[in-house]
Amino acid sequence: MRQTDVIVVGAGPTGLFLASELALRGVRVTVLERLEEPDTTIKSGSINVASAEILDRRGLLPAAEEVQRGRLAEATAFTGGRSNRTVRELTDAAGRTSRRFAVIGHFAGIMFRHDLVDQDDPALAAHTAVANGILVPQQDLELLLGEHCARLGVEIRRGVEVRDLRSTGTGLDDDADVVVETSAGDFTASWVVAADGGRSVVRKRLGVDFVGTDPELVGYQAIADFDDASELRRGWNWTPRGIYTYGPMPGRVLVARFAPQPEDKNAPVTLEELQSAVREVTGVPVTITRLRGRATRWSDNARQARIYRHGRVFLAGDAAHVHSPFSAQGLNLGLGDAVNLGWKLAATVNGWAPAGLLDTYHSERHPIGAWVLDWTRAQVALMHGDERTAQLRKVVGDELFAVPGATNRMIALSSGILQHYDVADDACAPVGSIAGDVELESGGRLADHAHDGRFVLVDRSPDGRYADAVRGLADSVAYTADPISDTSQPSLFVRPDGIIAWADDSTDNARKLLDIAIGRWVGA
Known part of the structure; x- marks a missing residue:
């Protein structure tokens, strides 16, 4: 029995x-994956600004920028050298990638x-450093993160199917280790994180309600x-x-029809099934020659686990929440789960976590997940093809989105910032918000x-007055x-x-509030 x-x-x-976050802080971690090779299936086509900033904080932005350069070149080639909307939004007049807020998505x-975005809006202007690392499809992101894990020495076991879990004690909700039963034998760990997708075996074995x-x-x-795709818009x-979209990459097609679910949702999609759906939705008699x-x-099945923690087992990503994939919200939501849980679990394993730290994973991330489910439900409601919904779309698109302030708000919400x-x-702004670009x-x-x-800790005081607050905490706090x-x-x-856990409010209580923040999140 292998222990980690x-x-x-x-x-x-x-x-x-999540595995890289744990390894970064010296935690022994093993990843178990049922697939023999990384999944090359086309999924999300980009990440949002909040996710790009997650990569930036771990030094992975240059790799993301390299991916974006390649994707922009593909998009330009697909249009025959003509610029399309996505390329225009991400490049300046000289064809260089922009440092303005990345306006992509829908x-x-x-x-x-x-053209309706106010780039001087402080909410957007504070998040521009990652504009060159947004167009990162999920396949490329997985390769990027796989290389990151390899550099950190993470053990990834592929071709291993998880079948069950049991506790070495009286139950999975006690303080005993967890045994994961797999096709490759048993693995034992102090903690388990289920990131095994919407059909999560772990979540089902735990019996956690998945409601929605x-x-x-x-x-x-x-x-x-396609034999001839010229009539596809x-x-x-x-x-x-x-609803459908064709492009911006060569041959990429996404189509959604309001219809009953297939009897076998797990059956592979055949060329004939895809062609039938494309023809029905687009009204164009296209012929697909090859996948x-x-x-x-x-589908737009929208469900969320009632709890994200069950004793020593956590749920993250699609194992904790599923919804329609529009705007890659699932990918971004999962990365948010991982970066929130990773440092908290590492602190616990390393023995310095304040009391109750792990419980904040559910209390912080569950409301975010619920909001994203509602965000995606609202989009599906606006996608119906009847005349009244079309009229509502016209009002939203032509009237509401034509107001710069409204456009900025929707973009900021969609980007995760x-x-x-x-x-x-009783914290003052910007406490509780994402730090963004801090020069x-x-x-x-x-x-x-x-x-x-x-x-x-960024100490901007003229006399370095906050240095003493983190003295002796160099293992967990970087002081600058x-x-x-x-x-x-x-x-x-x-x-x-x-x-941001604390910001100097220029009052006499500033140092006291910093000490409270350190005690709450770092411990003694």
């Missing part, structure tokens, strides 16, 4: 990033218009060769039978000091002095997941 600190079930983006197929709403539509996504298109890779079938946690009592007067950025997964006279840029104490 943490077992992560599932080697998708959520599982891989709501219910209504594309966000970059039933699906209305059946969707397909694939990269395919680029971008998002609504029809009386559903490049495996096509996927999905407005996520907020209640991390302190340092002394050079560099806050993200440069977060690569090893520690807390970061950045004296500055501009009081509008306060000193900050930032958690490993990028959440």
